Amino acid sequence: MGKRIGLAFLALLVTLIIGTVGLILTEHLTLAQAIYFTVETITTVGYGDIKVHTDAGHSFLIFLMLGGVGVMLYFTGLITAFLIEGQLADVYGRRKMNKKIEQLQDHIIVCGAGRVGKQVLYRLRKEGAPCVVIEQQEDLANQFIEEGFLVIHNDATQDETLKKAFIDKAKGLIAALPEDSLNVFVTLSAKGLNPGIHVVARMDQLESEKKLLRAGADKVISPAILGGWRMAMSILKPISVDYIDTVIHDHNIEMEMEELRIDQGSCLVGKTLSTSGIKQQTGAMVLAIVRNEQVISNPGAEEEILQGDLLIVIGLREQLHRLEEVAANINCNLIFN
Structure with a gap:
């Protein structure tokens, strides 16, 4: 649409120039009069305040009216369509987006x-x-x-x-x-x-x-504090930081971290990390347990899983999905066997 409007404007400008030059040559008008009469003609206003005195002028105005009016109407139509379509598209798009937000x-x-x-x-x-x-x-x-x-x-x-x-x-x-x-x-x-x-x-x-x-x-x-810490660690421990970046940000590696809440009735309640079979059966690894707002980092194999615990685990996507299925089940044996 923008390209078409540009071409139409260029055609309108060329028409204005041709009309101005033609009227100067045929009717011997001043530059201001010629521009005014050309605009008056192609916009079909026709005040009649400027008279045509020569046959050459009449002939030229016939071609100017046939060509110039068509160019003017085409340009006006494009501008009108652009404004109307733009407003309608904006209103429709906003309503559609509001419905999605509402859902x-x-x-x-x-x-x-x-x-x-x-x-x-x-x-x-x-x-x-x-x-x-x-x-x-x-x-x-x-x-x-x-x-x-x-x-x-x-x-x-x-x-x-x-x-x-x-x-x-x-x-x-x-x-x-x-x-x-x-x-x-x-x-x-x-x-x-x-x-x-x-x-x-x-x-x-x-x-x-x-x-x-x-x-x-x-x-x-604080983005500034996190950014500063990361830059410092990239100097002090570049290999470790690169590894973490690879695990977290590499799109080719589907390693993810997840928070898993242990609800009442889960087959993991009352089991230790070693007897739960989490690592052996799913491949996911428990990094920490959040219990009563206290964080147990790197929990040992004999750490018992209690109802309400929040497990912070890391693993491949399919491993984490498997662990979610296990945690939601009442009987772990049905899942593992």
Whole structure:
């Protein structure tokens, strides 16, 4: 459409030039009069304030009207179609997106699609997690709409905006706005609308951490601190860091980390790590156990698995799926045999 409009505008410009030159030569008009009379003719206004006195002028105007009016109508039609189609497409696209957002359940709301928020969104998409992004800048919002994300173009600090993201049904919220004060405000609003939502907030200034925690953030992360730590470790322990990068970020390796909650009735309750058969039967490895807000890192083989424990495990995707099936079953023997 844009190319066609450009060509039509070029044709209109050429018509204007030809009409102006032709009227100067045939009717001996001034440049201003010739331009005015040409525009008057091709737009079919026809005030009649300029008279044609020569046969050559009449002949030239016939061709100008036949050609110029057609070019003008074509250009006007393209502009009208572009505006109408653009508005209709925008309205239809917005309604379609709103319906998809309305259908979300246990999703994640990302506030801010800047440098940090963008990486969050790409990772959530890779993990297959349903999410919606709230972004106030129009260019960024349009960019992520084109990339297929669900986007709300509005101010994330407003309660109504969070309600449009159906925060009452959301599982988590990531406050990734560029200013700590905005993230504090978003955290307060989110917890006020949904006290049970899990909030992870970005901070730039160290003194903002306590404010974000008091506002209700469950986790506060500083991209600067994490980036600095990673750069230092890349110098001190480059091989270890490269290995972790390979495991976590290499698309050819499906090694993943997972959190597995041990619910009542699971066949793993009451068993130790050695007798549970987790490593032997699934291949997944338990890195830590979170119990009563205490973290048991690198648990021993005789560590007992209790109801309510949160196992932090690592393994290939199919190994983790196998472990989830085991943990959800009442009788482990039926799964292992």
